Amino acid sequence: MTADGRFAPSPTGTLHVGNLRTALVAWLFARSQDARYLVRMEDLDTGRVRERFYDEQLHDLAALGLDWDGPVVRQSERIALYDDALGALREQGFVYECWCTRAEIREAASAPHGPLPEGAYPGTCLRLSAAELAAKRAEGRPPALRVRAHGARVAFRDRLCGEHSGVVDDFVVRRNDGAIAYNLAVVVDDAEQGVGEVVRGADLLDSTPRQLWLARALGVAEPTYAHVPLVLGPDGARLAKRHGAVTLRDVEPAAARRWMIESLGLGGEFDPAALPSAPTVWSG
Numbered sequence: 001m002t003a004d005g006r007f008a009p010s011p012t013g014t015l016h017v018g019n020l021r022t023a024l025v026a027w028l029f030a031r032s033q034d035a036r037y038l039v040r041m042e043d044l045d046t047g048r049v050r051e052r053f054y055d056e057q058l059h060d061l062a063a064l065g066l067d068w069d070g071p072v073v074r075q076s077e078r079i080a081l082y083d084d085a086l087g088a089l090r091e092q093g094f095v096y097e098c099w100c101t102r103a104e105i106r107e108a109a110s111a112p113h114g115p116l117p118e119g120a121y122p123g124t125c126l127r128l129s130a131a132e133l134a135a136k137r138a139e140g141r142p143p144a145l146r147v148r149a150h151g152a153r154v155a156f157r158d159r160l161c162g163e164h165s166g167v168v169d170d171f172v173v174r175r176n177d178g179a180i181a182y183n184l185a186v187v188v189d190d191a192e193q194g195v196g197e198v199v200r201g202a203d204l205l206d207s208t209p210r211q212l213w214l215a216r217a218l219g220v221a222e223p224t225y226a227h228v229p230l231v232l233g234p235d236g237a238r239l240a241k242r243h244g245a246v247t248l249r250d251v252e253p254a255a256a257r258r259w260m261i262e263s264l265g266l267g268g269e270f271d272p273a274a275l276p277s278a279p280t281v282w283s284g
Helices: 017-031 052-063 079-091 102-109 130-138 182-193 202-218 253-263
Strands: 005-007 037-041 095-098 144-147 153-158 162-167 172-174 197-201 224-228
Touching: 005 017, 005 197, 017 037, 017 052, 017 197, 017 224, 017 253, 037 052, 037 182, 079 095, 079 172, 079 182, 079 202, 095 130, 144 202, 153 202, 153 224, 162 202, 172 182, 182 202, 197 202, 202 224
Parallel strands: 005 037, 197 224
Antiparallel strands: 095 144, 144 172, 153 162
């Protein structure tokens, strides 16, 4: 795999300094290895996406001095790729239909079900008989599509968080409204774009086993991962608007950049060569 990296925000709001700090880390990791740095807009949540945030987010990256390679990709323009991946999973018998409502899933997930993590989908629709399956289809209500993961355990080594593993439940890859789920889209995109190292916030660490499972099921290259600890507010909670001046609408880009660099222990120089070859786990 290459060392090519990416930053993939959702254009649903203004980026705060925690998001931008992660973008900076991804940029530093890529540029310090003479690799590409890509920007991708994860805009599949059409109900929350707003057109103005595409340009605003790119402007904020540029204001920090971050550059990127090639055109900015939009997931909303790549649906055919995701449909092809779904077709490949179907052909291998890796997906099944699910009609469970959220209430039914909560009720089923609250019961003990072996090695699966708490709250995981226990495979209710996987166990439908042929007659039950026919009855569900006859109702005309569109199903979601879930993977058949069999509770596989996937382990990996994260560049910042060390050894990690997780049990993969039967997660959704296409919602019942036809929308492609995040986990499928991101795996397809990273493989198609040649991303070799995924640098993102630590809140996505637990989704990584699902994505590695999907990459293996699809037969695509697996990237390496680096999950950056989140920036926290004074109350110890994840940084949010309630904490005050947290975006480049409130803080000068130069001041924000200086704080980010200092928080990473890189001193005052904005130089990718200053990145340690084996960085420590940064605290929020």
